[in-house]
Amino acid sequence: MFRAVALPVMLLAAAMVTVAADPSAMNGSDEPEAFDVEPPILKQNLSEEPLPAAGTPDAEVARLEKQLDRAKRNADGAERLYKIGVLAKVEVEQRFLRVIRTESDLANARVTLAKEKVVEDESRVASGETPKGELDAAKAALAQLTEAAQVARAKRERAELEAAEANVRRQQKLLKLGSADKSDVDRAEERLAELRAPKE
DSSP states (O other): OOHHHHHHHHHOOOOOOHHHOOOOHSSSSSTTTOOSSSOOOOOGGGSSSOOOOOTTTHHHHHHHHHHHHHHHHHHHHHHHHHHTTOOOHHHHHHHHHHHHHHHHHHHHHHHHHHHHHHHHHHHHHHSSSSOOHHHHHHHHHHHHHHHHHHHHHHHHHHHHHHHHHHHHHHHHHHHHTTSSHHHHHHHHHHHHHHHHHHOO
C-alpha cells in the first residue's frame, strides 16, 4: 500500500521540480518575461514638432526644460508629504535643491544657445544676409541670459551651502544619538569646507 502511494507522489514531485527549474517551458519562449504583443503608440505622445538633433544646444535646452518641469512637479507636494510623514525632511530638501540645480543648468544651456546665435548672426551680418539690428537684439538677449545665469548660479551656490550646513548639523545630531559614524560627520564637514572654499 505504501509503495502504491509513494510512487505517484515521487513522480509528481519530480515533474514539479523539472517545471520549476525551467520557467521558459511554461511561457513558451526563450526570454522569461518577453511580451508577445508590442503596446500601441499613443497619439498624445506623438508631436508634430521635429526633435532637435541630439547633442546640440537646442536638444540640451529641451532636455533640461523637461527635467526642470519634472523636478518642479516632484517638489510641489513634497512639503505636504513631509507633514503627513511620508517623506523625510532630507528628501524634501533634496527635491528643492534639485529644482535649483536644474534651473541653473538650464540658464547655462540657454546662454550657450544664445552665444551660438550671436556667432551665427555675426557671420550673417558680415556676409550681408541679415541687418545689424538682429545682431544687436541677439547680443541684448545674450546679456540678459548671462545675467540670469549668474543669478541662478549664485542661488545654486547659496542653496548648496545651506544644504551642506544643514547636513553637518543633522550628522552631528545623529552622532550624538549614536545613529551615525564619525566618518559621516567628517564627510559632511569636508563637503561644507569644499563649498566654502573660494572659487578660482
